[in-house]
Structure formats: C-alpha cells, structure tokens
Amino acid sequence: MRVGIEIREDGLAQVTLRRGDAGNAIDLEMARGLLDAARACAREDVRAVLLTAEGKSFCVGGDLGEFSRLSGDALEKHLFAVTDALHDALRTFAGLDAPMVAAVQGAVAGAGIGLAAAADVTLAADNASFTAAYTGIGYSPDAGVSWFLPRLVGPKRALDLLLTNRRTTASEAAAIGLVSRTVAPGELAAEASRTADALLRGPTAAFGATRRLVSAGLTSELGPHLDREARALATAAGGEEGREGVAAFLGKRAPDFPRVAPQH
Known part of the structure; x- marks a missing residue:
C-alpha cells in the first residue's frame, strides 16, 4: 500500500x-x-x-x-x-x-x-x-x-x-x-x-465549525459572515462541547470534551 x-x-x-x-x-x-x-x-x-x-x-x-x-x-x-x-x-x-x-x-x-x-x-x-x-x-x-x-x-x-x-x-x-x-x-x-x-483532546465540533468559518470568510462579505458566525456560535454554545467548556472554565479545571457525532 x-x-x-x-x-x-x-x-x-x-x-x-x-x-x-x-x-x-x-x-x-x-x-x-x-x-x-x-x-x-x-x-x-x-x-x-x-x-x-x-x-x-x-x-x-x-x-x-x-x-x-x-x-x-x-x-x-x-x-x-x-x-x-x-x-x-x-x-x-x-x-x-x-x-x-x-x-x-x-x-x-x-x-x-x-x-x-x-x-x-x-x-x-x-x-x-x-x-x-x-x-x-x-x-x-x-x-x-x-x-x-x-x-x-x-x-x-x-x-x-x-x-x-x-x-x-x-x-x-x-x-x-x-x-x-x-x-x-x-x-x-x-x-x-x-x-x-x-x-x-479538543472540541472537535467547534474545530469543524471554525475551519468552515475561516474558509467561508475568505470569499464572504462581512455582513453575511457575521450572521454565519452568530449561528455557529449559538449552535456551539448549546452543544455538549460548549456546555462542558464553560463548566470547566467556571470550575477552574481542564475541560473533558466529549466525542460528538461528526458533521460532514
């Protein structure tokens, strides 16, 4: 191979x-x-x-x-x-x-x-x-x-x-x-x-959203891209990774991000 x-x-x-x-x-x-x-x-x-x-x-x-x-x-x-x-x-x-x-x-x-x-x-x-x-x-x-x-x-x-x-x-x-x-x-x-x-060990879903935002931002106008960021942030905050990340920050501990279903 x-x-x-x-x-x-x-x-x-x-x-x-x-x-x-x-x-x-x-x-x-x-x-x-x-x-x-x-x-x-x-x-x-x-x-x-x-x-x-x-x-x-x-x-x-x-x-x-x-x-x-x-x-x-x-x-x-x-x-x-x-x-x-x-x-x-x-x-x-x-x-x-x-x-x-x-x-x-x-x-x-x-x-x-x-x-x-x-x-x-x-x-x-x-x-x-x-x-x-x-x-x-x-x-x-x-x-x-x-x-x-x-x-x-x-x-x-x-x-x-x-x-x-x-x-x-x-x-x-x-x-x-x-x-x-x-x-x-x-x-x-x-x-x-x-x-x-x-x-x-990081937040895989948030990584994926970030990768897509950076790629889209290279060819997007600012206004639509800000809307795209807002939607992605709201989704991330409400997800398992976002909840664990905030809880870890407030609890002054390292986050233990869960494995979530991949988004393709």
Whole structure:
C-alpha cells in the first residue's frame, strides 16, 4: 500500500505516504490510496488527522515517470484519473470536523505543496524546501495549489513561486505563511504527534465549525459572515462541547470534551 492509515481508539487517524524510495511521488495508486484514507476518516469517529511521509522527502509532486509513458488521449485520461482521486481526497479531508496536522521534510514540490497547504497546522523540518515546479515542466497547478497559495501567502507571492519555481526554504515558508512553524528534523515526528494529540483532546465540533468559518470568510462579505458566525456560535454554545467548556472554565479545571457525532 502506498498510503497507510491507522485510526486509534482515541480518534487519531495517522495517514502516511509510503513511497519514500520515489520521493512519495503521486501516481494513480497513491492518489487512490489518499482518497481511500480520506474516506476512512469520514466514516470513522476521527478527532484529528496526522499526515506524515516516509523517506527523505515529504512529496515531490506527480510521478512524471508514470506520466511520460503515456501520450495523447491516454495521458489526458490518466491525468484526469489521478487528479479526480487526489482532489476528492482533499475535498473529503476539508469536509471533516477533525483538524489535520502535516509533518513535512525534505523536498516538497508540486502536489506535495497542495497536501502540505491543505493541513490546518503544517510543521516543517528545518531541512524542508518548497518548489512549485509545475511551470518548469510546462504544466499548470493541481492539488489545490493555485487555490491555497494565494490565500496563504498572497497572490503576488503565489505568482512569484508558481512562475519562477524558485526554491523556498523552510524558514522563508514559515515567514510568508506557507507553513505554521519549523522544527529541527530530529524533532519533527515528536512535535507533530504532540500537536495532533493536543487537537485530539479538543472540541472537535467547534474545530469543524471554525475551519468552515475561516474558509467561508475568505470569499464572504462581512455582513453575511457575521450572521454565519452568530449561528455557529449559538449552535456551539448549546452543544455538549460548549456546555462542558464553560463548566470547566467556571470550575477552574481542564475541560473533558466529549466525542460528538461528526458533521460532514
């Protein structure tokens, strides 16, 4: 299997890219594996997702070797199959209440940037580097890269990265907002696990509402968005999580948020 998934009893889903010998390049099998993993997260009572990758590099993008063996209609059909699966996986992960943490190392290129950017919290090892790569081979972006980058770093920086394909270090990626923060390579796995575990103990339904509000707010006018916030807040306050959170605050204790039915 090129994508592994383990869902613990406490609700943590660890999704692992397992094609390290090929830089975790995304071929059709891996794209479908990501979709299967995302659907498994949607089916189960998942409270947090941790996305990691085996090998030296997180993901170098699409499998150009696989693509190069095809041409004409066959290539076009194949690319649609890859992007359909990959994009459905991204849509499914985005629709979860459970927040996603990504731990990235080494080379991150092409669709690998899309996977890293799709996470709510993205931790990058100091040795990570980011290259859009698409236009360097005459391609245009996929994996949500042309959607995520302008929202994370601004349209001007996004075009700089997409058109010049210049290599971006982990420290610059953190400075411009492409990743959340950087850590030493030897600490990446532990810090990512700590972050995911902290989110795992949080209010999953409130996390889901927050994710949706932030996404909607990027394209909404202020007035309708304020109404959306009010409705979400009222729902959260009346729910089990809201009641437990307030009781814990007033009782000066740590909250014990219940596991609630996921909203997709």
